[in-house]
Amino acid sequence: MASAEKxxxxxxxxxxxxxxxxxxVSFACHVAFFVMMHFLPALRPEKKRTLPPAVSVTMVSxxxxxxxxxxxxxxxKTPTPRVQPAPPKPVxxxxxxxxxxxxxxxxxxxxxxxxxxxxxxxxxxxxxxxSAISRIEEKVEQESEQRPDPLQDxxxxxxxxxxxxxxxxxxxxxxxxxxxxxxxxxxxxxSEGILKELELIDIYRMEIAWRVQKNWxxxxxxxxxxxxxxxxxxxxxLPNGEIRDVWFDKRSGNRYLDESAKxxxxxxxxxxxxxxxxxxxxxxxxxxxxxxxxx
Amino acid sequence: xxxxFKRLPSVVMTVVFLIAASIAVPAPADAQRDYEYIDISxxxxxxxxxxxxxxxxxxxxxxxxxxxxxxxxxxxxxxxFSGYFKILDPGAYLEAPRQTGxxxxxxxxxxxxxxxxxxxxxxxxxxxxxxxxxxxxxxxxFKAALLLGKRYRGxxxxxxxxxxxxxxxxxxxxxxxxxxxxxxxxxxSDGTGAKEIFLSDFDGHNPRxxxxxxxxxxxxxxxxxxKWIAYTSYAKGKPDLFIRHVEENRGVVVSREGINTSPDWVxxxxxxxxxxxxxxxxxxxxxxxxxxxIKRITKKWGIDESPSWSPDxxxxxxxxxxxxxxxxxxxxxxxxxxxxxxxQGRYNTQPSWSPKGDKIAYTAMENGQIxxxxxxxxxxxxxxxxxxxxxxxxxSWAPDGSxxxxxxxxxxxxxxxxxTAYGTDQRRLLSLPGEQSSPAWSARMSGP
Numbered sequence: 001m002a003s004a005e006k007x008x009x010x011x012x013x014x015x016x017x018x019x020x021x022x023x024x025v026s027f028a029c030h031v032a033f034f035v036m037m038h039f040l041p042a043l044r045p046e047k048k049r050t051l052p053p054a055v056s057v058t059m060v061s062x063x064x065x066x067x068x069x070x071x072x073x074x075x076x077k078t079p080t081p082r083v084q085p086a087p088p089k090p091v092x093x094x095x096x097x098x099x100x101x102x103x104x105x106x107x108x109x110x111x112x113x114x115x116x117x118x119x120x121x122x123x124x125x126x127x128x129x130x131s132a133i134s135r136i137e138e139k140v141e142q143e144s145e146q147r148p149d150p151l152q153d154x155x156x157x158x159x160x161x162x163x164x165x166x167x168x169x170x171x172x173x174x175x176x177x178x179x180x181x182x183x184x185x186x187x188x189x190x191s192e193g194i195l196k197e198l199e200l201i202d203i204y205r206m207e208i209a210w211r212v213q214k215n216w217x218x219x220x221x222x223x224x225x226x227x228x229x230x231x232x233x234x235x236x237x238l239p240n241g242e243i244r245d246v247w248f249d250k251r252s253g254n255r256y257l258d259e260s261a262k263x264x265x266x267x268x269x270x271x272x273x274x275x276x277x278x279x280x281x282x283x284x285x286x287x288x289x290x291x292x293x294x295x
Numbered sequence: 296x297x298x299x300f301k302r303l304p305s306v307v308m309t310v311v312f313l314i315a316a317s318i319a320v321p322a323p324a325d326a327q328r329d330y331e332y333i334d335i336s337x338x339x340x341x342x343x344x345x346x347x348x349x350x351x352x353x354x355x356x357x358x359x360x361x362x363x364x365x366x367x368x369x370x371x372x373x374x375x376f377s378g379y380f381k382i383l384d385p386g387a388y389l390e391a392p393r394q395t396g397x398x399x400x401x402x403x404x405x406x407x408x409x410x411x412x413x414x415x416x417x418x419x420x421x422x423x424x425x426x427x428x429x430x431x432x433x434x435x436x437f438k439a440a441l442l443l444g445k446r447y448r449g450x451x452x453x454x455x456x457x458x459x460x461x462x463x464x465x466x467x468x469x470x471x472x473x474x475x476x477x478x479x480x481x482x483x484s485d486g487t488g489a490k491e492i493f494l495s496d497f498d499g500h501n502p503r504x505x506x507x508x509x510x511x512x513x514x515x516x517x518x519x520x521x522k523w524i525a526y527t528s529y530a531k532g533k534p535d536l537f538i539r540h541v542e543e544n545r546g547v548v549v550s551r552e553g554i555n556t557s558p559d560w561v562x563x564x565x566x567x568x569x570x571x572x573x574x575x576x577x578x579x580x581x582x583x584x585x586x587x588x589i590k591r592i593t594k595k596w597g598i599d600e601s602p603s604w605s606p607d608x609x610x611x612x613x614x615x616x617x618x619x620x621x622x623x624x625x626x627x628x629x630x631x632x633x634x635x636x637x638x639q640g641r642y643n644t645q646p647s648w649s650p651k652g653d654k655i656a657y658t659a660m661e662n663g664q665i666x667x668x669x670x671x672x673x674x675x676x677x678x679x680x681x682x683x684x685x686x687x688x689x690x691s692w693a694p695d696g697s698x699x700x701x702x703x704x705x706x707x708x709x710x711x712x713x714x715t716a717y718g719t720d721q722r723r724l725l726s727l728p729g730e731q732s733s734p735a736w737s738a739r740m741s742g743p
Contacts, residue, residue, distance in 0.1 A: 209333040217340035217413055219379045221697065221715060222470065232332055256469055260338075263413055263437050288332035 193277075200275045205285050208237065208271045212287060216264035222256055223291040229254055231261045234286040239278075243269040249286070261289040342381035343469075346412035346436075347371050349385070351393045353421025353428075358451075362427055363393075363420035366454050370416060370431070373462040373476055376498050376713075377697065378720045379469065383412055392417045397432060399441050407436035414442075416465075420454075427451040431461040433468070443468060455500075463739075472695040479737045480691075480700055481505070481515040481524055482711050486729030492526060494541075497693070497736075499711070499725030505541075514733055516567070518560040521740040523584065525558035525567055536569055538586060547586040553577075557601045561608050568592060568602035568611060579613055592626065595633075603646045603655070612636065612646040612655050623657055625672070636670060639677055643668075647690045647699075649716070656680075656690035656699055667701050669716070680718030691736045692716075700724065700734035 223229050232250035235243050246265050251258050265287070274283065350367040352359035374380045389406040396402070397417035407415050415434040420427060426448050433443040443464055447457035459476040466474030478497045483490050489509045495502035506512055508530040515526040523546075525538045531548075536555035539546030549555045553572030560567045565584035570577050577598045581589040592611060593599035598621075601614040611626050620641040626633045637643040642660035649655065652672075659668045659679070665686035670677040681687040685704035692699055696716060703712045706723070709730040714721040725731075 205330070205333060209335060213335045213337065214339045215411070216335065216338045217342065217344050217381075217411075218338040219342055220338070221379070221717060221719075234330055234332075259435075260343075260413070266437050267408065267411060284330040286330035286332040288334045290334060290336045291338060292336050 197278055197280075200277050201280070201283055204272075204275050204278070204283065208268070208285050209287060211268045211271055212264045215267035216260065216289070218257060218260040218291055220291060223254065229257055229291055231258050231289040232286065233261055233265065233289075234284055235265055237271060237274075237283045237285060239274045239281065241270040241273040243271065244282075252289075257289070257291065261287070264289075340381065343379055343413055344383050344411050345374065345380045345414040345416065346383045346388060346407055346410065347374070347385075347416045348388050348391060349393045350418035350420055351397050353419065353423070356422070359420055359422050362422070362429075362451055362454055363418065366418055366420055366429055366458050369455055369458045370418065370462065373459055373498070374416075374465065376476075377462075377466060377474060378715045379466070380414075383410065397430065399432075399434065399439070402434065402436075404434070404436040404439040407434075412436055422451070423448075425451075427454055427457075429454060429457045431458070433465055466695075470695070470697070472697070473739050474695050475693040475698060475736075475739070477739050478694050479521070479740065480711070480724070481517065481735045481737070482702075482731050483512055483515065483733040484727055484729050484731045486727050492524070493727070493731075495725060502725055502727060514557050515735045516558045516560055517735055517737040518565065518567075518584070519563050519738050521737045523560070523565075524735075525560065525569070527554075527556040527558070536571075536586070538567070538584060549582065549586040559602045559604055562604055562606055563608065568604065570600040570602070579611070592628075594631075601645055603648045605648050606650050606652045612648055614644045614646065623655065623670075625655075636672075637677065645689055647692055649692050649696045650694055651696040654716075656692065658688040658690065667699065667718075678718070680714060681721070684721075687712075689733050691734045693736050694738045698736075700736050702732040702734060 229252045230250060231248070231252045233246060233248045235246040237243055243265060246262055248258065248262075274280070347367060347370060350363035352363045371382050375382055387410045389410060390403055392402060397419045402415070402417070404415075413436070415436050417432045417434070419430040421430075422428070427450065429447045431443075431445050431447070432441060434440065435442050443461075445461050445464065447460065449457060463473050463476045466472065466476070475497045479494055480497060480499070481492055481494050484493045484502075484504075485491070487504065490511045490513075491504055491508065492506040492512050492515050493502050494505045505524075506526075506528070508528050511529040513527040513534070515524050517524055522541055523538060524541055525536060527534045528537050529535075530537075531550060533550075534554045534556050536549035536558060537546065538549070538558075549569070549571070551571055551573040553575070554570065554577060555572075556570045558567045558569040561581075566589065567582055567584065568579050569582055571580050571588075572578070576596060577600055578594070579592045579599050579602045581592055583589060592602070593613065593615070595615065595617050597615060597617045599613055599615045599617075603612045605611070609628050611628060612623055613626065614621050615624050616622075617624075618635060621644050622635055623637045623643050623646045624633050624635050636646075636655065637657065637659075640659050640661040643657050644660075645658040647656045649669075654669050654671050656667060656669045659666055659677070664682075665688055666679050666681045667687045667690045668677045668679045680699070681701070681703065685706070686709075687701055687703045687705075690699050690701045698713055698715055700711060700713050702709050704710075705712075709732050710726070711724040711731045711734045712721055713724050724734075
């Protein structure tokens with residue numbers, strides 16, 4: 001409002017009128033703004049949620065093995081018959097395949113734990129989350145003997161978060177995650193549903209990351225000592241699990257590494273379909289590849 | 296109307312615009328940054344999965360089929376040797392380019408991406424006028440793109456050279472370095488009853504005896520151009536330094552009083568450093584390729600030996616007991632400044648400077664075990680590459696710095712082994728009668 005200020009020095013009368021006019025305009029605009037916000041929820045800035053800023057993930061291999069019993073896995077059209085025998089170096093015990101993102105049909109939700117705004121759009125997705133979490137938990141446990149894995153940490157955190165948010169009411173939670181986790185039980189109100197959906201999406205993204213990691217082939221030696229090689233790429237996933245539009249946000253300078261990262265994504269295509277309860281038409285997944293190199 | 300009100304509309308417009316912008320702009324930005332990055336740092340597979348289906352033949356006559364089969368096998372072995380690749384099991388292949396064709400138009404890349412092949416090599420061998428014509432192609436199935444296509448023609452028995460040349464191109468594409476496929480290894484073997492120098496291809500193929508002193512030989516060293524080898528022999532009753540042309544029958548013997556040992560060629564020059572003790576104290580000297588002393592390099596009482604040049608020839612690593620125990624030191628040639636490099640353990644010898652210049656491999660004896668270690672020149676801690684596998688010594692770097700040859704007694708007798716520069720993929724290089732030791736890896740040679 002620099003111009004308004006400037007004019008107000010011109011004369012007090014003019015200044016007052018100007019001030020009033022400006023106030024009016026400002027008020028009108030604010031009203032317009034909030035009205036728009038209300039009617040166009042899509043414009044609302046998305047909340048930052050759940051995932052800690054950098055989920056550090058040292059993905060331990062997850063050779064595919066028996067599918068988790070829980071999931072009558074969807075026609076998780078599996079890509080890439082994994083031909084290669086175990087990798088030379090780190091041979092890890094087989095781990096369960098990643099849980100298919102979608103869950104068995106929602107069951108009756110547990111009793112509500114806290115007050116909740118009831119609106120339409122009830123995703124009984126808590127079940128879905130729970131069982132996804134429990135399967136992830138299993139997985140995490142099975143892998144716990146192995147080297148520390150940032151992805152596991154992330155999953156742990158995610159899980160804890162979900163658990164705590166289920167016990168505790170909606171209010172105080174760990175800072176950043178609060179919004180996402182503040183939902184309780186099952187009866188999602190619309191905002192609740194959205195939060196839950198976001199959580200589902202995060203879990204889904206993690207699963208995709210696992211899957212991509214599983215398909216990532218890169219000789220450590222090509223990264224030397226792993227000095228600061230970072231590739232950031234992102235891609236969109238359609239509801240049926242099809243990967244579209246892989247793009248680089250940041251290249252490493254090591255061409256082979258860049259390509260290996262992209263290939264890993266392509267090899268993971270298609271990933272499982274969206275979990276039930278996700279209404280988005282497309283999900284974007286960002287991955288950061290940071291080969292540790294040879295130690 | 297005051298000027299202010301005249302201006303009002305424009306002010307309003309500005310404000311409205313700003314508000315509109317504030318609403319409109321964040322939305323797309325948010326949509327774009329709708330994701331956070333999930334970190335992935337451990338590749339599931341630490342090699343590149345490559346498919347190498349059977350090679351096709353020109354018209355299918357038995358000779359061609361045989362050439363095709365041999366070329367395919369050697370190509371697999373050669374790529375495998377580098378340690379970068381995982382050759383996919385042919386049983387999983389969904390397509391047989393041998394029948395359907397080896398060119399991009401004839402390949403259904405989806406058949407290869409679906410089995411996880413990140414690279415595909417096809418080949419075709421044909422006999423034309425008594426010559427072998429070998430077509431080799433490297434594809435990226437995910438891009439459905441030809442990365443490399445070569446046609447070689449030569450004597451049928453030269454198929455190995457053709458395949459290696461192609462593999463070198465593949466490695467160059469991948470690493471920017473020509474790799475090791477056109478290099479050779481010299482080593483000492485006593486299979487004939489005396490210690491003699493043998494030469495073999497980089498992969499241990501085609502070993503043949505090179506010296507016939509019927510005596511003891513030690514520590515062969517290649518000149519950078521691969522044309523000369525210097526070594527120590529007791530053929531004349533004491534350790535003398537022999538400098539000999541690899542192919543032709545010429546050379547000189549440095550036979551000064553005392554010992555004349557542990558040569559190492561100055562990179563890119565017809566000159567070498569060696570340990571001579573005619574002064575009564577083993578010191579390192581710089582010699583011409585014809586054996587004339589240029590100057591004395593080390594000037595400290597005590598034993599100084601086993602010189603190894605940095606790739607730029609400006610520094611020299613060597614072993615000295617000047618601090619009480621044998622340790623590795625580095626001397627700058629220009630200034631003469633000497634710095635001790637190894638401090639761990641009481642016995643560190645046989646330095647070998649990596650062709651990349653950043654590391655030195657050496658032999659360390661600790662707790663009765665002899666192992667190969669690598670130490671960075673930046674003062675980083677040494678890394679032990681071998682352990683609990685007999686005695687391991689005499690590290691020699693491959694010309695691209697990706698592999699290290701060494702001798703080991705892990706299977707009882709001393710034999711030559713190869714591992715990656717990080718200690719992975721340790722394997723025996725060859726199997727010959729007697730014991731083998733002192734491997735020396737040549738530079739890349741395009742000739743035979």
